[in-house]
Amino acid sequence: MAPRTLYDKIWDDHVAHQAEDGTCLLYIDRHLVHEVTSPQAFEGLRMSGRKVRAPEKTIAVPDHNVPTTPGRDKHIDNEESRIQVEALDKNAKDFAINYYPVSDIRQGIVHIVGPEQGWTLPGMTVVCGDSHTATHGAFGALAHGIGTSEVEHVLATQTLIQKKSKNMKVEITGSLRPGVTAKDITLSVIGATGTAGGTGYVIEYCGQAIRELSMEGRMTVCNMAIEGGARAGLIAPDEKTFAYVMGRPHAPKGAKWEAALAYWKTLFTDEGAHFDKVVTIRGEDIAPVVTWGTSPEDVLPITGRVPAPEDFTGGKVEAARRSLDYMGLVPGQKLSDIAIDTVFIGSCTNGRIEDLRAAAEILKGKKIKVKRAMVVPGSGLVRAQAEEEGLAQIFIDAGFEWRLAGCSMCLAMNPDQLAPGERCAATSNRNFEGRQGRGGRTHLLSPQMAAAAAITGHLTDVRDMMGVEA
């Protein structure tokens, strides 16, 4: 057999039907569901008298518009949000799917809950009505976002109609320098390739710097594959992956574990396999970065200055002008001079325990200078662990609000929103106009950099605080 990429192997093992024109029915191993993109799909099933084909492979959790303040398990003030959460409660019950309601400590952001509970395993196909499903690629699972019609299709058939994407390799060579994180890798890749650079591709991230990342870091990298336009991001599983998975509630045990492990160890790109596109970045060249504009590709090292529209070409000139106007920034301004009103630490990109540890390390014994700062753990279990490790107290002592789990201010569907003109340093994944609230201004960065901005009140090179040379 010709050498195959990791993507080729997972794809080949999931084709249930292939038509003459190459259109495939791809079998889906795990279907994750949340309250915002599923009600119309369940309604469609009801109207056509269809059932969920594999309820045991379907996992639901409310996350997008749940409040992150106490009492939410008793009552949600916003009527529309409440109706959506109640609809998911009912759909989960009626269709007998796995469910973590708001009252369950395991509730959290769907992309944090899946891996945490061992639903996500190497070599699987994972879909969800959410673009950040790419997160699960960190396990060597083929994972991507789908629309609501496709949610209904997967519920009814456990398959997806797909044509194969092209293969793209993103290699990060060498090691990261101190103060540089997985978030800086993934933002730097998008900065280099653009938000459409991955369109039509599945990306495999590889190289020493990727291997050296923890599973949490790998999830951060894959999470933003979609921001680069790719259908999915993948990282080949290794000992770190197996160690993370072992013993989780829904991970295989005993003989099944041994069988799974033997298969998982075959999940790597063969020597000589073909990639349609290759991007290589030296790990040593990556700096702590921030975004300055309203597209995730608007990335610069924190030591840089706000660019001018004339620095760009084509349609990007006008887009940059619009971005700078929206962001209230002036070309030439130092990025580290930009004053911040609000800091948000959380989201499926950076809401895991390692992210909270990294931010707390910077914040220890310090006080915030911003108007408000909040930490929203990615799941109830992350929250509990952070409390046990004393991280919660560090955040609270520094002046942060310590919230309950959910998507929160990443997309501001719940009450956690920016006011017009309010400027936020956020560990989330999108800086689009209005993303965190109409007129709100978002700068994307790592948890460490967010903590640094909280302390100084402006975008800050975290390396200055760590005593590390830039």
Place this chain on the structure above:
Amino acid sequence: MDKFTKLTGIAAPMPLVNIDTDMIIPKQFLKTIKRSGLGKNLFDEMRYTLDGQEIPEFVLNQPAYRKAEIIVAGDNFGCGSSREHAPWALLDFGIRCVISTSFADIFFNNCFKNGILPIVMPQEVVDVLMEDAKKGANARQTVDLEAQTVTTSDGRVFPFNVDPFRKHCLLNGLDDIGLTLEKAASIDAYEAKAASAFPWA
């Protein structure tokens, strides 16, 4: 799903690149449990002021484009989230076709599920169609899916590519789920095979 065969209509020019799904339909409108009624909030934050007044400069608020059925857009239209509310909002407004140099993957898929035809054209063709669209309401473009052509208001014809399966579904207004269920035997066979090959999955 409504069929898409041939459409002659007003094309609205939106040259901005990276028009994302948060622009197309902001998150506060995702709280619905229905598919319909989103057209009034299409491009909400670009279209209305904070107190709900129309912003006259926005293209779909201009008299010539209020009944647009086609959008000619800058690169990477529909990037961002997987929300199908974006094509639902376009459709509810009356848009049946979007033409750009590139589309985000999930948005592109979602369009076909809702009877909207996204067309990828090279930059030089998008430039011609954009200039034609800027002429206003008297300039109607024709999109012929069967023939796979777009014709400008002054008769210039440009061919486009479309996946044959998707074309077939759009032309006939076919429901994907119904088509897939016809292949249920293949899915059963896969599940039987996987149960022994991947018993942990």
